[in-house]
Amino acid sequence: MRKFDTRVQMMDAGMKLFESENGFGTCIGQVKANLKETGKVLEARELEGIALPDSTGDFDLFVDRSNLWRKKYISCRIEYAGERKEDGKTIFRYAASFREGNRSRVLRGVAMLVLMILSAAAAVVFNSFISYLAGFAAIVAIACLWIMPSGEAVRTVRRLMSEL
Numbered sequence: 427m428r429k430f431d432t433r434v435q436m437m438d439a440g441m442k443l444f445e446s447e448n449g450f451g452t453c454i455g456q457v458k459a460n461l462k463e464t465g466k467v468l469e470a471r472e473l474e475g476i477a478l479p480d481s482t483g484d485f486d487l488f489v490d491r492s493n494l495w496r497k498k499y500i501s502c503r504i505e506y507a508g509e510r511k512e513d514g515k516t517i518f519r520y521a522a523s524f525r526e527g528n529r530s531r532v533l534r535g536v537a538m539l540v541l542m543i544l545s546a547a548a549a550v551v552f553n554s555f556i557s558y559l560a561g562f563a564a565i566v567a568i569a570c571l572w573i574m575p576s577g578e579a580v581r582t583v584r585r586l587m588s589e590l
Contacts, residue, residue, distance in 0.1 A: 429477070430490070431497045436481040436527035439500070439580070442587040443507060445517050453520050454504055458487055460589050461502065464582055465491035479527060491579075498528040498579055500586075522590055524583050528576045538572040 446453050461467045468488045478488070485501035492498055507519040530538075542565050549561025 430479070430499070431529060432477050432479050434479045434481075434497055434499055434527040434529045436479050436483070436499065436501060436525040439524040439526040439583040440587055441521055441523045442590045443519065443521050444590040445519050447515060447517060449518065450504075450506060450520070453518070454486060457502060457504060457522060457590065460586055461487055461489050461500070464500065464586070465489045465498075481527070482525065485525070491582075492531075494531060495534045496528050496530055496576055498576060499526070500579075500583060501525045522587070524587065526579050526583050528579050530572065535572070538568055541568050 444453075446456075448456075458467050458469075466489065468490070470486055470488070473488060479499070482488070482499075482501050483503075485503050487502040487504075489500040489502075490498075491500065501524070503523045505521045505523070507521045509516050509518045511517070545561045545564035545568065549557045551557075
């Protein structure tokens with residue numbers, strides 16, 4: 427049985443409105459094919475009874491893109507958004523809503539703490555006002571990097587939306 431980190435905070439990553447001559451099932455298949463390039467894609471029915479982050483909300487597709495450094499998830503909900511006629515053909519409109527979440531793993535936390543301790547130790551060893559100032563600045567910069575969400579995750583969702 428798969429386990430997901432329920433503490434990952436899923437945030438709204440955007441919505442894309444797209445049109446297709448194909449039906450709903452075909453469109454879900456196309457979105458799933460695009461998502462497969464980023465990681466393991468699971469459908470909502472495959473995840474029934476499995477604990478997911480509360481902030482995931484309703485979804486059709488869920489991607490686990492985790493690695494040793496971060497836990498990274500993307501969820502996608504596809505909804506029918508009407509249709510129109512063009513040259514005798516029916517063009518269906520769909521809206522794909524994406525949610526993205528990521529969280530540091532223990533390895534990343536340990537690495538950041540070690541860097542912070544080394545920065546503090548270097549400041550004490552050099553024992554000058556400048557070294558204390560530089561050590562403090564390094565600790566603040568490392569802490570900011572530690573809590574900052576993955577920029578790569580945002581770029582991935584933007585790329586997925588542009589491909590629809």
